[in-house]
Amino acid sequence: MSGGPVAAVIGGGIIGSTVAWRMAQRGWRIALFEKGELGNEASWAGAGMLSPGGEVEERSPFADLCRHSRSLYGAYVEELVCKSGITIDYRECGAIDLAYTPVEWTLLQARAAVQQTIGIRSREISPARLQTFSPYVRTEGLAGALFYPDDAIVDPREIMQALRIVCVKQGVEISEHTPVEHIDVRSGQAEINGRPYDAAIVAAGAWSDRIEVSGVPSLPASEPLKGHLIGFDLQLGACPTILRHGHTYLLQRGTGRLIAGSSVEHAGFDRQISPSIAGQLKRKATAVLPVLEKLETADVWTGLRPGAQQLHLGRWHGSPLFLAYGHFRNGILLAPASAERIVAEM
């Protein structure tokens, strides 16, 4: 590496890889350290909903960041596709929130009223219209449904394939199977394994607080929040929009693979699959899309969402250390805006 400021990015998930790429585009020489392989943790497991409509309950800086990141997504994907040559399954398909009891319907309408005031659009759709959108959805017992036209989906695994290529093309030096255990901050630099960097960005997801630091206060806590997802093979078009009912959601990839989720479990770093949780997910998904009852579950997987008390995104105590973790359920959505924020603060 020669010429220009030098930075280390720790963690090669969607957040670290997007930060590394964007910084390299602005002339930084980047060393990206990954303890395993790029994009094999939460960013591999994520469903890929880009859904301010499903996530935002009130006006807040987090809500603004979600909406802003959603607005950046089309251009982010287009640039990744153009520069990597990888096809990315990205669809601005919208989402439908379903209510099967009057109470659920009242809650959905109240949330939508708040969301409208912060620019998240939705509109009521009738059962007849619902079936033209989504022919297999259960309408029996339906109390109401809202369509969110601006929600979208993306395949995070394809995003990660593309990020690896664009990072390499942009000169990012990727070191896989290279965990960073300690960062020593002194004299305005961050030293890792005896080498000084002008800046270091911690984007190590659920593992972030395990990195020891000296010269600055220890890093704020991070916590793995395990989630199960299940997959089915169904003809394409069976689920053309995201379907949501409470904490259950369904979406279909361009390959036909239908994904249903999800659980949120405090189980430490354990990734084991629980047949009982997979069974519960299938029952909940079948209540929305009855056609699933006859289908075998084709795949089950888990991932560790990066939980934290709050999203950490920015400079740590005026030092050359930057934090980019705690994205919990929304790291796929928040990747473009998170990288933009870090680059702006540099």
Ligand SMILES: Cc1cc2nc3c(=O)[nH]c(=O)nc-3n(C[C@H](O)[C@H](O)[C@H](O)COP(=O)(O)OP(=O)(O)OC[C@H]3O[C@@H](n4cnc5c(N)ncnc54)[C@H](O)[C@@H]3O)c2cc1C
């Ligand atoms: C079941 C499930 C469903 C989800 N669905 C969605 C969704 O629909 N939409 C959405 O926006 N988000 C979703 N998410 C959340 C999203 O996947 C995460 O928020 C996002 O992937 C976090 O990205 P990250 O880069 O911070 O973390 P990760 O992808 O976990 O990357 C962190 C990386 O850091 C590496 N690392 C850790 N410690 C070190 C170290 N000491 N040195 C070097 N490297 C290290 C890890 O190996 C890992 O590769 C979902 C997550 C799960 C589990």
